[in-house]
Amino acid sequence: EAGVTQSPTHLIKTRGQQVTLRCSPISGHTSVYWYQQALGLGLQFLLWYDEGEERNRGNFPPRFSGRQFPNYSSELNVNALELEDSALYLCASSLEGQGAWETQYFGPGTRLLVL
């Protein structure tokens, strides 16, 4: 069974640019979560999508947005990039959309560097 996949693996952008990160969940999983992990810091919750709907959102500005497609894959968009957006962006999926009750399976992440 394939795990969670993310693309691209690495990205370099400049301040003010926009970026789109992509995630494909494990087959059969309906929920996708996005996290930001800045260097040396923990996992900061960004967004949770289930069955195409946004279920919850972390404490991030509106320039962080996303969506989930009918095949349950997801995109994370970040507009007007700032230097502090440099981080590892992790996507995770879970089976049934039960949120904190479910195991989350993480992808390898996309490492974003903003110059």
Added chain:
Amino acid sequence: GQQVMQIPQYQHVQEGEDFTTYCNSSTTLSNIQWYKQRPGGHPVFLIQLVKSGEVKKQKRLTFQFGEAKKNSSLHITATQTTDVGTYFCAGPESGAGSYQLTFGKGTKLSVIP
């Protein structure tokens, strides 16, 4: 919102020594999960605890959930270099009527051979 606080932030041990990380919450948790992230890797699920006072073991790892369901611990007996990584606890946090996992800041374990 509710937070899970994790201590210590860093721990350096000699190979063969024991290691413990603690997770505390100001509110009662319905469940708690533990994850491990190897250097350069992504978090990997270790275990979920649900019941008050629950203790679960995985080889040299022992996980406990407090009686009041407000704290948890992970203990590793006789650490090995393969135990190196950051250990995160995660508990539910409410928002918009849904509960998502909130991760502690993690304990980074270094094992000196």
